Amino acid sequence: MEAPVDTSQIVQFAKLDELLALSRANSLWPLTFGLACCAIEMMAAGGPRFDISRFGAEVFRPSPRQADVMIVAGTINKKMAPAVKTLYDQMLEPKWVIALGNCAISGGPFVFPGQYAVVEGVDKLFPVDVFVPGCPPRPEALIEGILALEKKLTGKRRWPVVTPPQ
Amino acid sequence: MTAPPDIARPTKPQETFVLNVGPQHPAAHGVLRIKMTMDGEFVTRAEPILGYIHRMHEKMGENRTWAQFLPNTGRIDYLSALHYNHAFVGVVERALRIEVPPRAEFIRVITSELNRISSHLVWWSAFLIDLGGMTPLLYAFDDREKLLDLLEGVTGSRLTYCYFRFGGLCNDIDDSFIAGARAFVAQMRPRLKLYRDLVTDNIILRKRLEGIGPISAEMCRKYGATGPVLRGSGVAYDVRRAEPYSVYPELAFEIPTYPAGDSMARYLVHMAEMEQSLRIIAQALDKLPAGPVMGKVPRVLRLPPGDYCFAVEAARGRFMVRVVSDNKDIPYRVKLRTPSFSNLSLYEEASRGMILPDVLALLGSLDLVIPDIDR
Amino acid sequence: MSILTTEPVRLLLSLVCIMAFVGLNAAYLVLAERKGAGRFQRRPGPNEAGYGGWLQPVADVAKLLSKQLIVPPGTDSLLFRLAPLMVLSPAMMCLAVVPFSETLVARNINVGLLMVFSFGSIGVMAIMLSGWASRNKFAIISAARVVSQNVAYEIPMLLVVITLLMMTGTMDLNQIVRQQAGGFWHWNFFKVGANPLMPVTFVIFFICMLAETNRAPFDMAEAESELVAGAFTEYAGMGFGVFFMAEYANIVLGCSLATVLFFGGWQSPFGLWPGLLWFLLKLYALIFTVIWVRWTFPRTQFYGLLNLSWKILIPISLFTLLLSSAMLKIFHS
């Protein structure tokens, strides 16, 4: 039997792909899924001052089937890990993951020799697209994470990067 | 609506089914899981299953020095981090008999009460989401941002504060904070009235909450429930008065209680507490003395052997730290008595025979922070 | 006679137009809802996709269309696929008899109102099927709720409509609009001479319409904090998108009906220049009210909802029915 041909190398719909990527980048529906402290900052990012809805990303869907991006906001421990993995598996392609906060990145402050409960980073469970550091990250950081994900999708950044004055 | 008596009793197993609410569920406020045995829409048994965010705080206490454990206290109940700070610095100060300068104590009270308001605002908005009202969340977060600006200015973080130090504070407050706090108090009072007009007096909200999930004072005692849950059952128990700490005895405030014990009573207690917190802040700002914010503290902390307790009134109720020391620079044992844990423990009994939306309204009214339960 | 004016072609064209109308409305009402919610909540709402966020629905639809489609294992795959189709088509069928202006109506039949209500009740079956086929406990609870809710609210709604029918004496929607010509005091809403409780009947109609379309504060089907996403929990991509669209199609239908029955349809409020513009104006004003209600009130409790229908709305609507028949007998016979 022949090896399956990777058709994406032969047939490309460049413009359509671009359009789809642009659409997906503008319509990232997150999963309503807060684990710990970072979830409060995720809520604050939806609040009036930061307003994640400007980028079309405020449609928090409670069902993983309808969500596009999973914002892992908090510590994952060994009891929770199978549930998080299930949620990831229940999400449909294309799907992305933002690891929000140090706990989701590496276990954060809860890693010490002899620790027995915390999964040291959500990338131990499934691939992560954007890491947003902080304990907890500020809402701006989450918005920056969403912009970074948009850049990953479309190849270009929505806004020029602001360099802070020296 | 309460169930007819034949449903409140466990029925034949084939007539019921199990509904897992959580660990990922919009009403789970994080990762609480409730295993509900349902008979149609009636809940015959709602069993909370914990541990999905167990983060080993008590084990970590045995692995680091007294000062190194302090940042952990801001992450147990992340919504009332300063109260937890206070309990932990309080227990060390009690054991070592460290004198805290009065200015530091007043600033502790001011920031703690600001923290309490921010916590209650988050609870209020999350509770309203449980009841299907989305807009209050945005209003509350708008006000909360102003409050967080103030706290961020002095503590350096927005949520998981680590501001208190053994013997005082890490930063003094400046005039801009005082002016900002006064402005916030002046601004928040009409906002609370607005909340009352817009939300509390809403007929749908009242119908949803009145008479739902009654909890008696006796049940609270049997389960050790404290905070707004206990005060919503008519018992005026507040650690700030019962075991006075800091400068609370010098400040006038009331302990709001509502005797009904239903979800509405707990809701009203929260709303009244925000007003009382504003009152405390205004008084403390007026009485704020000058002076240092850091007392004399030994360079290396070694608590004399023995065990020490310190309780504070956190936003969710009585939070107690019990430490056991064996005269080393790391604790031998740190026990954290968290209010959400005890408040949730009565859930199984209180929720029996109610229908699903009411069970979730009751859950929301208990004001839970899940990492506070699991630690 | 050109081919365009033959009846089958005209009907086909009209149906295509209605589909486009429903589709565009659904897409942009979602945007209006999100922007409106933003305004109610002191924030800007979507404003980055396209100029002022106007391309947001395009992005959403393109994304939903390109999302992976699955039928979860263990579901009844036929019913699972059928439900989204069934939920959208009745609303479109009903819009075929709604007169947008005196001449702009896909098919003017003399029992238009009957048709609207008979097709309108199919929608609930689709939601029930989706809940049943999903093999998900939340979905099944939601399905059961939706059925009991719709049964409860169909009754006061029909009683109110019968009250109205006794006054109009016809089921032809265009005829009903024509009877309301000549200024807003001729609209059925203000015909207190025929029945002093006319505004009350409208309020009942509006509440029932909110309940029938599963809108907040009666969104039992998709009670997010209780039932995750209710009957749609297992639907993804455009399957879910269709349910979303159907919700808005139903709102458009409900508000058009309210416009036709109570606010004089395409009649102008001053008796001058009747036409499509007035119809759309009234329609969108009502839709705005629906959005406004959603972002203002918390959700009712399920039993409270049923009590409201059985204990309050049905007795009141029965009373209005009796009152208006009595008044007809006394003053107009």
Added chain:
Amino acid sequence: MIPSLEQLSARLADLAGAMPATATSGPAPVPPRSPVQPADFAAKGYHLDVTVAPGAVDSAAGILDQHGFALDTITGVDWIAQNEMEVIYDYFHAASPLRIVIRTRVPRDHPELPTISAVFPGANWHEREAHDFFGLRFLGHPDLSPFLLPEDATYHPLRKDFSA
């Protein structure tokens, strides 16, 4: 009914009187002392420190229940050097500032003591937690399955000899 400290001391002393006094917390040997010790609230954070035999914790809970106390928390402490487990019960009273501590010690390799969940239903969870962390076996407890730890956990992480 708000109890006075003296009344309570007397009732709890009756309970504790029959047994020999054991050492309290701290690895250093302390001289034998009365099982009922008033404590300085300002220094310790509680008013009365009562040491009872493991079998008497439920009767102590019963006495405090009659006086309207509420269970604050149950703490385990692993004294590995003495090969003992200390179990500390904290009680508070909603109408008075009184805080009572009941403590007992059980052998480390045989940590069994009666449950007080029949007296205070809230103790159910505290005892399950103590079982999770220390492997304390509360006799008569309805369900000691892992609580905060994963469902299949067999380890007791707060024991001093635990290593992950």
